[in-house]
Amino acid sequence: MVYKKMGTLVEVFSPDSLKGRGLRAVSTIQAGTCVLEDEPYVYILNEEQLQLRCGHCLRALSLGNTSEVESKNCKSCKRVVYCNKACKVAGRKEHRYECKLLQGKEKDDVTLRLLTKMILKSKNYELKKSNGTLCEFPSSYRDLCSFQLSTKAQEHLLSLFRCYEKGWRSKLRSHLSPFRSQEVLDTYQKLTINSFSMYDEMTRTIVGEALYIRASMFNHSCEPNCTFVFEGSRLSVRAIKRIEIGEECCISYMSSLLPSPLRREKLRSIYGFTCQCPRCLDSARDNLMLCVKCPNESCLDPVLPVQDGFFQICTTCHTEITSLEHSTAVSRVEAFSEEVLEEVKKNHRDTVEANSENDNRLAVILKQCLREQSTLLHPTHHCVMRIRLEAMGTFSCYGHWKEALEASQGVLEALRLHLSSEDPYIAFFLLKLSIIHYNLGDNTKTCEVLEQAIPLLETAYGDNHLVTQHAKDLQLKSS
Numbered sequence: 001m002v003y004k005k006m007g008t009l010v011e012v013f014s015p016d017s018l019k020g021r022g023l024r025a026v027s028t029i030q031a032g033t034c035v036l037e038d039e040p041y042v043y044i045l046n047e048e049q050l051q052l053r054c055g056h057c058l059r060a061l062s063l064g065n066t067s068e069v070e071s072k073n074c075k076s077c078k079r080v081v082y083c084n085k086a087c088k089v090a091g092r093k094e095h096r097y098e099c100k101l102l103q104g105k106e107k108d109d110v111t112l113r114l115l116t117k118m119i120l121k122s123k124n125y126e127l128k129k130s131n132g133t134l135c136e137f138p139s140s141y142r143d144l145c146s147f148q149l150s151t152k153a154q155e156h157l158l159s160l161f162r163c164y165e166k167g168w169r170s171k172l173r174s175h176l177s178p179f180r181s182q183e184v185l186d187t188y189q190k191l192t193i194n195s196f197s198m199y200d201e202m203t204r205t206i207v208g209e210a211l212y213i214r215a216s217m218f219n220h221s222c223e224p225n226c227t228f229v230f231e232g233s234r235l236s237v238r239a240i241k242r243i244e245i246g247e248e249c250c251i252s253y254m255s256s257l258l259p260s261p262l263r264r265e266k267l268r269s270i271y272g273f274t275c276q277c278p279r280c281l282d283s284a285r286d287n288l289m290l291c292v293k294c295p296n297e298s299c300l301d302p303v304l305p306v307q308d309g310f311f312q313i314c315t316t317c318h319t320e321i322t323s324l325e326h327s328t329a330v331s332r333v334e335a336f337s338e339e340v341l342e343e344v345k346k347n348h349r350d351t352v353e354a355n356s357e358n359d360n361r362l363a364v365i366l367k368q369c370l371r372e373q374s375t376l377l378h379p380t381h382h383c384v385m386r387i388r389l390e391a392m393g394t395f396s397c398y399g400h401w402k403e404a405l406e407a408s409q410g411v412l413e414a415l416r417l418h419l420s421s422e423d424p425y426i427a428f429f430l431l432k433l434s435i436i437h438y439n440l441g442d443n444t445k446t447c448e449v450l451e452q453a454i455p456l457l458e459t460a461y462g463d464n465h466l467v468t469q470h471a472k473d474l475q476l477k478s479s
């Protein structure tokens with residue numbers, strides 16, 4: 001196999017037969033180096049973001065002047081907004097593939113819209129009979145790997161697709177023949193394992209979905225040496241650790257704040273592989289993410305799980321936790337935490353106005369969840385960390401700074417325990433914490449936290465990224 005360079009720092013290689021292709025360093029890469037930059041082959045904004053962001057550069061728009069915004073709307077679908085004329089012109093070429101889709105009568109579905117846009121965009125794309133082997137170097141989306149759906153899942157997808165198709169097809173030129181089922185399935189099977197959720201890095205809100213041909217070559221590790229960041233729709237993959245020549249460069253496909261059984265299950269069901277990274281192979285490693293509090297109130301130390309729903313004897317005070325009642329209560333609070341996280345996700349924080357009914361409802365359920373967790377789960381438990389992070393973000397978004405600070409208690413310690421010190425999530429957490437201190441008028445704490453955050457942000461995001469710049473501006477203002 002001839003390995004070809006992708007950019008100047010990495011080359012496509014074959015790590016092993018299970019992983020397919022991957023990328024490895026062709027020279028030593030220092031932490032903080034941009035390993036690869038990529039523009040999307042195709043991208044879309046989520047429905048609730050359509051009126052909030054420029055359809056081309058994805059910048060958040062100020063919606064103060066509605067008549068101004070209307071003049072920059074797409075006149076045909078009236079769903080996509082641009083920040084100025086230049087973006088409108090630049091975005092026209094891409095928008096023509098989805099303009100009609102957005103005029104459809106069917107309820108929008110992000111995955112089906114991306115799938116349809118992709119097929120429309122690649123009309124010249126001919127399905128090549130695959131012999132199951134991957135080409136050495138991907139130059140078009142046809143060369144990406146795919147994940148074979150079960151027959152049942154294929155039928156389900158096709159029925160959803162045909163329903164969605166009815167909604168927009170009447171708006172398209174009549175000579176366009178219906179998409180072949182094989183074309184739909186093949187495109188979907190590539191999209192599911194190769195597409196990226198695009199983030200607004202300042203809020204960590206998911207704003208859309210995109211497919212990058214070159215960046216699709218990065219394999220996954222739960223302890224990655226690279227991270228990816230967005231500037232609009234442009235994606236940069238950056239080294240967060242020193243990478244030796246010949247070493248594989250990996251990103252993480254999912255949140256590292258989940259214990260390994262949950263991470264591995266998600267990776268299996270979405271991407272079709274069983275993760276064998278060092279973190280997943282060390283079964284004891286993530287146990288603290290599943291710990292309950294010792295019920296002895298003068299102890300409260302973490303007690304490790306032994307098997308589904310059952311816990312060990314507390315090693316500090318030797319209290320036994322054997323009751324079924326206790327394990328049922330733990331499962332209930334874990335399930336409630338997941339429900340609350342889902343609810344927060346659905347209510348897209350940046351689209352609801354402060355002091356609205358939503359605000360109160362979300363605040364109430366987050367507080368209730370924190371209360372219920374506090375009697376049973378140890379602060380290192382993944383549900384506690386994830387709920388506290390959400391609560392911190394939600395309260396900050398509504399300007400409830402004291403409550404946001406309260407929600408942040410114990411999170412940094414837990415993050416440091418579970419994540420590697422270079423993990424961008426720690427940098428992002430510190431930035432959010434500094435913003436809370438700043439809004440509470442505590443300049444000393446703001447500067448203290450920013451001093452830790454800025455070097456980490458420079459590595460993960462780069463000096464010129466908006467997130468790093470924001471941290472530096474805050475440092476100037478508070479010093």
Ligand SMILES: C[S@@+](CC[C@H](N)C(=O)[O-])C[C@H]1O[C@@H](n2cnc3c(N)ncnc32)[C@H](O)[C@@H]1O
Nearest residue numbers: 019020021145193194216217218219220271273
């Ligand atoms: C985005 S693609 C990565 C590039 C892919 N290896 C290729 O050859 O095109 C994702 C797919 O790569 C494989 N993969 C990625 N990380 C892996 C890992 N840690 N272990 C096994 N397979 C992995 C899985 O098949 C997964 O669905």
